[in-house]
Amino acid sequence: MALWGAPILIVLENNHIAQTTPSHLAVAGSIPQRFEAFGIPTTWLDSSDVLEIQSIARDLVGKVRSSQKPQTLIIETARLGTHSKGDDTRSEETLEHLWRTRDPISIQGNRLPEEKRNAINIEVEEAIQSAFHKALHMEEGEF
């Protein structure tokens, strides 16, 4: 990508776990150096805060556009639930801690006045219910 000047921002969200395998059992060496070895600069960020991520990502998108070369943004993050269905082998305490500290919706929601936050929650819930209702009542040919 660097060789051919592909203008692309690669976002690597490191949630430190595969379906069930923690990354320390599966990754040796350095993740940033994997990109740097191919001539792709990396930026590292430990955050679940959309505003913080947005600010850094915007700068990087600008760099990609002006240089016409790739960049990588590595975001340390957390997986808050299962990969698929009943496959999360982590403890209740671990998950509860992650929800309390790493849930991006809570982090952003806590910045809003309660009234606005409630209005958004209602709007989202209604949109989901409406889509659910519509899907349930579709004829087969409309899928």
Added chain:
Amino acid sequence: LSKLARFTVLDSLNKGLFQAMADDPKVILLGEDLLDPYGGAFKVSRGLSSTFPKRVWSTPISEAGITGVAGGMALRGLHPVVEIMFGDFSTLIADQVINHLAKFQAMYHDQVDVPVVIRTPMGGRRGYGPTHSQTLEKFFLGVPGLTVLAPFHLQGDHPLGSPGHLLYQAVTQHNSPVFFIENKLQYLLKLLSPDDLGEFTLINHQSPGLQGFPFYQLSLQSAPPAHLTLTAYGYMAHLAMDAMLRLAYQHEVFCELLVPTQLAPFELAPLIASLQNTQHLLAIEEGTLPLGWGAEVLARSAEALGAGLIKAGRLAAQGEVVPAAGDLEAACLPDVDDIIQKVREMV
């Protein structure tokens, strides 16, 4: 036309690419060691980088990467052609082709076109050993969304010749992924002119399922009705034609030969029509015998004809690793003598 008659399959394919690049500015070539003066390992791409320097990309040795990039180019409106240096390396592109390129149209609800052509030479008889001599296309046959083509060494009535025209059609007129199977010894074959065809009568069958790609039928002029239908594609079709002549002259066994250029989707109507007359079938391929192309040809023929198919056989490579030593390799791969012997056992 006399000049055309000296063309080889290699020349024809090279001209097909030239013409496609000249007529369609969206055609981009990607592959390893494509740049002149080398011009690709088997020279199908020779001269193209000199004429179209910005549209021929010599790539790193990363077949999956090249194929993935081509998929992206095609989604965004280009017409990429990928050269995989040896067919053996097509194992490395299987994920990109099967799980991505061939699925994009269905997964995006036919809102995208994926006009990618991936060309590669298969086949042995060059002493290249186990990992550079295989015929692996059977692993790509039957993948939904993937068309697999193999050229036939016919001059035909097209200025590019049949192989070059087939490639030209695939590159410029097809909007979904094509795997284009060439063969190392087939490259050297002279295109068959009407004079070269001599005692053969040629029919080009067409049917809607063939997407415009030819299905040839070769029979012997002034011969009695054929005893047996041969079917083969690519270089094996050339060997089958030799066997047909020797069977007729030396053994008075008469065959007709059906040569598909579209291996997948699998469309066999012209073969079935021939079998309704001969009731005897021999499918010939250079890939390994177990679970191969010939097995599917026989299954489909049996489904179509039932008791109308009296005898059916397959000839293919032995189910072993292709040896490097010349005599062992020759014993592993089917040749003209093997075809003659097998036919004589069957009729």
